[in-house]
Amino acid sequence: MRLRALGLWLILFSILAGCGRKTPPLPPEQVAPRQVTGLRYELRVSGVKLTWKVPRRTLAGTPVGHLKGFEILKTEKVIGQGLTRSFKIFVPVDRDLDKVSSFGYEDSNLRSGCRYVYRVRAVRGFRSVGPFSAPVSFSWHSPPGPPEGLRLEAWDRKIYLFWRPPQSFLDGTPVDLPLRYRLWRGPSPEALKPLAVLVDGTSFFDGSVENEIRFCYRVAAVIQFYGTWIEGAPTEVLCAIPHDLTPPSAPRALVAVPVPEGIWLRWREAPEPDVAGYRVYRARKGKKFVPIHQGLIARPEYIDRTLPGPGVYVYRVTAVDDSPRANESPPSAPVEVEYKSKER
Known part of the structure; x- marks a missing residue:
């Protein structure tokens, strides 16, 4: 009987002793966020806007939890000179990312005549930093100023647009690059969408309009600089209504x-x-x-x-x-x- 009781006590002691054990902690490298994906850029008159997807898992496959921020590696190369500089930009996270799928950053510190490369990685904590994303790159030149003297002429099922080219870039230097133009059209100034094609001259005939309906337009000059299309400042928005001016034929x-x-x-x-x-x-x-x-x-x-x-x-x-x-x-x-x- 004593031997049986002693055996039960030994089993209970083994169970209690095992409850205090923990698996060894994962190294910081394995709980780091996964690689940032979906990095994109959108050029604006003021610079560039970067957007990317927020990683949800660590390298070990566990939920990533709270992120402290994102680190952007920015590389600047002067075109034609080979001079290269790199910058690290830390973007803190100031809101809950559980309900958002993407994050962004706007960079207005760009120099005309340079090519830029951006990479982004997520930061969870000290030594818990994810790998950099795939890069995005573009060339930058100061955008053109707004075209001048935009005017509209509305006719029967057609609207004519006329304008003059801008004389300078936004940094004040004279325009010395070929210009094309992007037209934006919509039913109101707040609902403009870009037309599919660029215009080479300083006029445009829109024959896809309907009579008695308002159409609004704005125009921006566009340059191509070392493979990158850069859109300049737009004109003011003007609106016109084409009217049916064509009478029937005589009886x-x-x-x-x-x-x-x-x-x-x-x-x-x-x-x-x-x-x-x-x-x-x-x-x-x-x-x-x-x-x-x-x-x-x-x-x-x-x-x-x-x-x-x-x-x-x-x-x-x-x-x-x-x-x-x-x-x-x-x-x-x-x-x-x-x-x-x-x-x-």
Whole structure:
């Protein structure tokens, strides 16, 4: 019995002694964040904006937890001279990254005539630093100033843009590089999007607009500097509304026949799909034409019951479209008819 009790005590002691053991801690290198991915750059008038994805795991595969910040390695090389400098920029994290997928940094400390290379890595703590990301690189030149004298001319389903080239770059030096232009268009100044193609000259014809709808524009000069496209300061935003200014074609084959009720008129319909109706004009022979009804006539026929008396009358007809301006066509060829009496 004593031996059995002694064995139970030995087993219990072994279990209790084992509970205090811990696995050896991982070295800082293994709990460092994984490599930053998705590094991108966006050039702006003021410099460059970098964005990248936030790593969620350590090199050992565990959750990364809180990050102290990110370290940016910036390399600057003077083009054509071979002079190279490197800088380290620490960007602290001042917010919870659990609900964000990306992080960013804007660098306005760029020198014209240099090429830049950026790499980014995540910092968790002392000796707990992740590997650098893949690099991004670009060449930098002071951007062009805004184009001058932008003006718009709105016509029927088209808008013309005209401007003059900028005379200097934003650093004050005269423009000595070829310029192209990027156009931005949208329904309002706050909703502009860039057009797909760059423009070579200082004018643009936009034939993809619709009448009675507002279109807003701005223009920026663009240069290509050692393989990098750099967009300059934009013009102010101007807006225009194209209008339907094209009238329908004149009605054809007008005929006039006396009937007991008056004069019956018939003509061939105008072929345009936006015709809202027709307007009939009458005149005494040798006198001025005047409209003889209110509003528009929907069908291509009409009986004139308002004749003032017997005589020779001349008629002509116009077509009117459905635009806000109610564009009226040229008149049809006139027809002459003699009316003898209103009596049957």
